[in-house]
Amino acid sequence: MFNYNANAQKSKVSKTAVITGQQDREYWSNLLYKMASPVILNLANSTLKxxxxxxxxxxxxxxxxxxxxxxxxxxxMAGVAPWLALPDDNTKEGKMRxxxxxxxxxxxxxGVDPSNPDYLNFRTENQPIVDAAYMAQAFLRAPKALWEPLDSVTKKRVAEEFKALRTRTGAYNNWLLFAGINEAFLMSIGEQADPVRLQYAQxxxxxxxxxxxxxxDGPSFSLDYYNSYVIHPMLVDFYKVLATKDKVKEEDYALALKRMIRYSEFTERFISPEGTYPAxxxxxxxxxxxxxxxxxxxxMEKLPEYIKPAQVRCAISAVMHRMYDQCNNFDSNGWLVLGFCGSQPLIADVYTSTGSLYMATLGFLPLGLPADNQFWTDPASDWTSKKAWSSQPFKKDYHVEY
Incomplete structure (x- = not known):
């Protein structure tokens, strides 16, 4: 295991120095490794619980x-999947992957071996519907890296655990999408999917x-980040499977993607010049x-023309530095702690425990782009809010009809 302390890797350059895309990528990959390795390595060693x-x-x-x-x-799994799907190489990052x-x-x-100390619970409680869905999303995001290499016994066990989720239902909101993508995953591996769960989610x-x-998120609108935590990414991945299997039209998938692209414009603008965003x-x-x-x-390389890949890289990097360098989000053993910027347990929800916090890995998806992609090679660029607050020209924003 690599010895990496995210809090020790604070930027040592001056605020006026230009950070390269290669430096950003090294920071992202080291930070994701630090975040994900306690979960993954302990599960591999049957010591997670x-x-x-x-x-x-x-x-x-x-x-x-x-x-x-x-x-x-x-x-x-859902957060690291695109990164782990990249081919092996002899770099430090490649060895971590x-x-x-x-x-x-x-x-x-x-996790699916009933005799293993770390056998994961898919069989009771409602919550596993949610987290199986993120596992399903990981398999869909990186089938050649995370699904195809599994042995036949493990594949059969995974399928059976997913089928066992059908004994329960969840909330009347984004949970319908969790149930739907679980069935879409089963369909993608040749299993019989429940058509009702597929259609109801859709x-x-x-x-x-x-x-x-x-x-x-359900019949009532909530102003929060669930469009990013769940709805847009999971709906697009869900529709991609359905379109491949001729269960929806290609234009239905295209519309879902178009709406996610529009939503992404808002989140890019949420990032302040200082790398903060509204909590x-x-x-x-x-x-x-x-x-x-x-x-x-x-x-997916689908950013709007006025949002350059480098400005997204720089904006999210600024958030990561602000959040993970200036706040201690890890305990002494490297596990995430309850909070937003540091330990703030009082802001945790009634459904939030340590395992819940690993949603944070979902912010690292662009690591699935290879190091020679323009996302990482283009020069540093200011993002929209930074342009707006430094008297630079920036694109006006308008409501869209689709």
Whole structure:
């Protein structure tokens, strides 16, 4: 295991120095390794339940011992999947990727083996519907790296655990999408999917579109980051499977993607010149997951023409430096702590425990772009808010009709 301390890697250059894309990539990959390695390496060693702390506040309302471990695994997998899908190389980063991918494949086998100490709970409680969905999203994002290399027994066990989720239902909101993508994943690997769960997710999420790139999370609109935490990225990945299987039209997928691109414009503008962003709405402890949609649009190379890849890189890098260098978000053993910028347990929600926090890995999706992609090679560029607050020209923003 690489010895990396994110808080020790604070920028040593002056504020006027120009950071290169290569430096940004090194920072991102080291930070993601630090964040993900305790989950992945412990799961590979069958010590996740032994070593992972369970932090929660006094209002917590779930059975943490039955749900928090799958939360950590599923969410971490979804965040690292594009990065681990890159080919091996002899760089430090390449060696970190290979270590984590090899360990994760072993860990997945452990997690669905009933005789293993780290056997993950898919069979009871409602929460596993959510975190299996992030695992499904990881398999869909990196099938050749994370699904195809698994042995036949493990593949069969994974499929059976996903089918076992059908005994339960969840909330009447984004949870419909969790159930839907679980079925879409089963369909993608040749299993029989539940058509009702597929159609219900598709129909209701579409009905909850309120306009200008925003979905309502259920019948009532909530101003928070759930459009990025869940709805846009998971809906696009869900529709991609359905379109491949001729269950929706290609134009339906294209519209979902177009709406995510529009939403990404807002999140790029949310990032202040100082690298902060508003801490509003539910689940602020998910930290950098607030930029999953923006990162996925960048990963897909679908950014609007006026948003250059380098300005997204620089904007998200500024957030990471502000959040992870200036606040201690890790405990002494490298596990994430409850909070937004440091330890702030009182802001945790009734469903938030240590495992929940690994949503933060979802902010690192552009690491799936190779190091020679323009996202990493273009010179540093100011993002929209930085332009606006330094008297530079910037694009006016208007409502869209789709």
């Amino acid at each position: 032994k070593n992972m702390p369970i932090e929660k506040n006094s209002d917590y309302g779930l059975n943490a011992e039955k749900v928090t471990y799958l939360e950590a695994v599923g969410r971490t 290979k270590e984590l991918r090899t360990a994760l494949l072993k860990g997945i086998a452990n 129909k209701k999420i579409t009905e909850w579109y309120v306009g200008d790139g925003w979905y309502s 509003f709405g539910r689940s602020s402890t998910y930290r950098t997951a607030a930029f999953q949609a923006l990162g996925q649009v960048a990963l």
